[in-house]
Amino acid sequence: MQRQVGLDGVSAGYANRAVLDQLTLRIPAFTTTAVVGPNGSGKSTLLGVIAGVIRVTAGEVERRTDGRAAYVTQRSRAADALPLTVRDTVAMGRWGARGPWRRLSRRDLDVVETSMRRLGISSLAHRQLGELSGGQRQRALVAQGLAQEADLLVLDEPTTGLDATAQRLIADVLAEVTEEGVTVVQATHDLEVARSAGHVLLLQEGRLRGQGDPREVLTGDAIDEVWQLPRRE
């Protein structure tokens, strides 16, 4: 299977906190990889490394991508604070190609409209991002990720807190884009979503507990062990 990103002995973290501990893993191309693990296990940190926004303290990251990854974080605080409409927010996805605040080409505008349509938010185009519901805003941020037309799309819990219809819509869109040749990596707490992914990475306390076919990695035993209830004191 073709590899899009490979990590070899990668450690990473924050100023005073080591989080990821010597991870060696691969992200296969043209499929969805789900990153699962308990709260604090390092999923967001790993996504930051894969997206290239968190520097590693040890090991190597090998990328076979054209240009930068599109990275959809759980919330875009910058976008929330600015008086931006949904269309402006999605159009920011074209800045990588066009430069910030530049006039968008006809094609850029088409990409923006198509991305909004795919996420079912065309009717919200003129609404301010800050006045949307959590689920609507999340769809706008996923649309912004799509608008980047990157070959690697990294999403941090894109469906958390969404209703069942919105979850289905995002899952369908992500499945479609992998068919179109995009490699998708998403952190999720939903083991059903993880089971339907092509590949899974299971994290526990910053270490890799398993990787590969979700049916082989997400066994009952592995789940019980990784998600064991903490003992009460």
Ligand SMILES: Nc1ncnc2c1ncn2[C@@H]1O[C@H](COP(=O)(O)OP(=O)(O)OP(=O)(O)O)[C@@H](O)[C@H]1O
């Ligand atoms: N900006 C930061 N500065 C310092 N420590 C951080 C920062 N972000 C996360 N951490 C710490 O790194 C560890 C891993 O956090 P991370 O967000 O990667 O986990 P996660 O698996 O995504 O968690 P969750 O499921 O709760 O979203 C945690 O102990 C967390 O407290």
